[in-house]
Amino acid sequence: MNSLQQIELAEVDALQAEEQQFEIIDMNGLNWAFRKISALRAQEKEITMLANVEQERIMEWKQKELNPIHNSITFFESHIQRYHAEQLAADPKQKTISTPYGKSKTRKSSEAPEQQDKEQLLQYAIENELDDCIKTEIRWGELKKKFRIEKIGEEKVIVDEDGQIVPGVAIKPESISYSVEV
Structure with missing residues (x-):
């Protein structure tokens, strides 16, 4: 200083x-x-x-x-x-x-499977239709690019590329944020 x-x-x-x-x-x-x-x-x-x-x-x-x-x-x-x-x-x-x-x-543990290659296991689960063992997640960044905001009557809604209203999504109001840089 x-x-x-x-x-x-x-x-x-x-x-x-x-x-x-x-x-x-x-x-x-x-x-x-x-x-x-x-x-x-x-x-x-x-x-x-x-x-x-x-x-x-x-x-x-x-x-x-x-x-x-x-x-x-x-x-x-x-x-x-x-x-x-x-x-x-x-x-x-x-x-x-x-x-x-x-x-x-002391505590004895039995033989148990141990995960070594996630990709191989995922492929195995998909090929053998073990859907209950596969976790799926939404990639929000990619998904929201497929949506747009439209005004229907007096209300604004979010629709997909086909014009269908998308449930589970809300419209974040426009806002201004301020930052100070020195």
């Missing part, structure tokens, strides 16, 4: 402190407001950059501190799993081992 922008920010603070009535009445006022927004955006960018640098430093520190902890947890979990596997081999009914400080549980 340069010194001119700092002056602009001081004026903004003074204006807000006095709670003056502000109104743009000419091009000079409009230009003044744009300068104020530019200075505020520069300040916002500066703060965001500083925060991002600090967040990166904190995340690096956090990762450095947590790595040995995660390694130790993994070490102990692998030993617990090995011990439990030995106990399970000796007694297949011992699916849970409990102590005052924690539990080790």
Whole structure:
């Protein structure tokens, strides 16, 4: 942020402190407001950059501190799993081992199909007419190009290319949106 922008920010603070009535009445006022927004955006960018640098430093520190902890947890979990596997081999009914400080549980899962190639599966489902397994969705961007608005009597309706009224579609009223670019 340069010194001119700092002056602009001081004026903004003074204006807000006095709670003056502000109104743009000419091009000079409009230009003044744009300068104020530019200075505020520069300040916002500066703060965001500083925060991002600090967040990166904190995340690096956090990762450095947590790595040995995660390694130790993994070490102990692998030993617990090995011990439990030995106990399970000796007694297949011992699916849970409990102590005052924690539990080790096992859960057996059966063989199950696993999806590998979506395109092949889709083709298979189409060829074998498994329609209840196929999800269809409307591509709104393409569909709305096929519609037009027509006035029937006093009412506006949406019709398709054949002139049929389309159910499930409403007319969004015309509006003007404003944006400020600095």
